[in-house]
Amino acid sequence: MIPEHVVDLSRLQFAATALYHFLFVPLTLGMVWLLVIMETVYVMTGKAVWKDMTRFWGKLFGINFALGVTTGITLEFQFGTNWAYYSHYVGDIFGAPLAIEGLMAFFLESTFIGLFFFGWDRLSRPQHLLVTTLMAVGTNLSALWILIANGWMQNPVGAEFSYQTMRMEMTDFWAVVFNPDAQAKFVHTVSAGYVTGAMFVLSVSSWYLLRGRDVEFAKRSFRVASAFGLASVLSVIVLGDESGYTVGEAQQTKMAAIEAMWETEPAPASFNVVAGINEAAQKNDWSVEIPYVMGLIGTRSLSKEIPGIREIKARNRERIQRGIVAVVALEALRTHRNDPVALATFERHKADLGFGLLLRKYVGDVRQATAEIIERAVDDTVPRVTPMFWSFRVMVGLGLLMLALFALSFWTTLKGGCAGRPWLLKWALWMLPAPWLACELGWFVAEYGRQPWTIYGVLPTHLSVSTISVNSLYGSLAGFVGFYTALLVVEVYLMVKFARQGPGSLGTGRYQSEPVHA
Template sequence: MLDNVVDLSRLQFAVTALYHFLFVPLTIGMVWMLVIMEAVWVMTGKQVYQDMTRFWGKLFGINFALGVTTGITMEFQFGTNWAYYSHYVGDIFGAPLAIEGLMAFFLESTMIGLFFFGWNRLSRKQHLLVTILMAIGTNLSALWILIANGWMQNPVGAEFSYQTMRMEMTDFAALLFNPDAQAKFVHTVSAGYVTGAMFVLSISSWYLLRGRNVEFARKSFRIAAAFGFASICSVIVLGDESGYTVGEAQQTKLAAIEAMWHTEPAPASFNLLAWPNETRMENDWQVSIPWVMGLIGTRSVSKQIPGIHEIMAQNRLRIQSGMLAVQALEAVRRNGKDSAALKVLEAHKQDLGFGLLLKKYTTDVATATPQMIDAAARDTIPRVAPMFWSFRLMVGMGMAMLLLFGWSFWASLKGDFQHRPRLLKLALCCLPLPWLSCELGWVVAEYGRQPWTIYGVLPTRLSVSTLSVESLYGSLAGFVGFYTVLLVVEMMLMMRFARQGPGSLGTGRYDNETAH
């Protein structure tokens, strides 16, 4: 029964997160394009750039509204579905989320209101300032959320207190400047910039293929091509940095991503393609490139990257150490003045989370058998095949977008892109790629953290609330149904206004419209 509760709780959060992240990247990416378009309008006074800001801003607003709607329920789930998690780490995890709401979301929401209703009430420079502040608020919101998520991946600046039976913050600066959080932030927002650029590039290409609003589409295409090319280059460079931080803090995840079953002599080779065999814990076949993984993962030619078998052996030792920590903690709870137990707990508390993995197999950790310890050690390794292929699909899509944006930028410099139907059709066909790659990126990041809610600290199966399977099935069905309706509504609105084009502004300057 507990397995069902854990699995359903995980599935529900995964579904809501993946739905939510259909809206987030476009919000993050579009807002800076609006800043660029409006800045050009302020500098040049050309009306077309104001029209571009207002039209693309309308599509941004639709997406933002639905992103907020889907995001609110995710925060409620920490209390409804993950109550023990919220109790155990709430003092730490809740801090960046609270700051996000107070500092970023209120700023973002206020500026969005001024953006839409301030065109005839603010001067050009004042309205541009509003758009800039809206963009800053959007990115600050992403920053604080990713600081919270980065702490789940690499729990720095905190330690367990046996008096409160919770994790407590010891260093807010360590939480704020967590290398995992910073790498995740810059990589994620760059992916959002790519998404916004692809959205504008694809729709502009559609107009050009049909010969509609050509001048408007040409200028939108140019901005999207330049912004997208810079952004996809940033994604690739910052993705390398993100991979390096993963190798430092989560060696298990890195080994699973690379299907690296055994430690290789440094520098390790990179498995370009492979067929992981989960049962035999080896690859049936693989195509490797020498040295590449060692250089990417360690930035050296002498440092080894541990393989899955070696990691499991290390984790088995940590589980045995964690058993002592759990037993000492239980003794301390019975008698807070037990100095011997306190000494043992202090010596082994860094492995407490590993000892808690045994709770899956026995309520009394002291009675765990060697077979249980082996099973718990095996649990510390996520399934390799989903990690391996998700990562490679994500990278493959990234390379495809690099080629597309490179071609588009080169053609925009030459000025003949509107006469290149193959380029325009390719840009239109590539519209889904950034969303697919973003979703795969989150699968790699979150699935690769299992079996942990807080990496190395709190196992996922101990984090859930006391819920019935029936209530979880009901809420899951409700979320899927409601979110699907929202997604359909957004797509219908986006398609409607995209088909209308800038004519939806009612200025009388564009195709298929009459002035209001």
């Protein structure tokens, strides 16, 4: 058995690097489509201001893109260094989308981003617009394959365990690609990225307008960002409902934890807006509820129940008992591959193999698991409710605030402009961190809510890690956090520097803060 602190440190290291990386990804996903919109208007109208908008915001996009790629590379290496058994166990399935993503990220994206920056004087207007569009498509396709891999971790379809190779093997590639969880995560995640890009442009444009500089440039940028942001945040809300439905179908434990639903309620279940969560007693001391809403989101019916945590634990207790039988049969097959009795027993119980493996956290031989150990494993199958409950609600609250902001911003652009509404511009400026915070909380809910599994219901997290010394983990964790923090400081410095310079940094002679040439 691998010591628990090794597992915790490995999880912390991956979480830290992933959350750092995702500070850069959403802005890349969102800004690239804003560049497409701006350049499309330039090609259609021929007005130089739209070209300047594309080039200026593209410069900020390029800074963010470069640092996003830098922080993303180390994530894939960690599967081999910190999660070696995980890579061995599921590499046949998980490796395929990551390999395709690598080809798209390092060939498709890199090619077109180079043409975007260096092709302005070498390509015609339509050709350069095509390059910008393909850059946007490549960026989003890269995200698609990452989220297909992650969606499979949440809902492992199109694969099954082979007792002969002792690994998960792919049985249907297209089932993996069109996994409902993966598709829902993709559209929800990229829409959140679009919101992030729109908020960035809206906030920086508001800063220009508050200072009365480059007003026409800022007004146009504000208008594009408000319209794109409104459409995007509406998409996030609608697609979030779809994501909630897929979670309700595939991960009922996560759904129950998000809603602090301790008991199975009569259908349709109510939605807890806020609640006083008492995890020790497994109940809510008080709650403010909206009737029917949770049932409609989670099941899309008025008659289907959403199981509560107590019922889920009872089911999991039975699955752990059956899983013990599966583990024992698998060990017999490892000794005698052609044992017909062991094979028949394993085939009957292999769906619960992962639940039997949960006991390996506490005992080497699952046959020696006591009632107390089994109960500890049962408790492990449900993540802590309090962080799940409140993280989800802060994320939703931020989403509603952004919806209100984008709606008001878009309405003001239709009613004669935003420059005369400093309260709105200040609100937009102060809301700049909101989409990043919402995105990070969304990933926390998705990943922490999957625990104790790396592959939901299949491979427990404590069995997935490599055998690494604690000192190595502390050293690499400190190194990653230090290096990534330095990159984040560089990112913020460069983004603030060029945002302060504004479109004058282009040196066209049409804007304030133009560079002085000797």
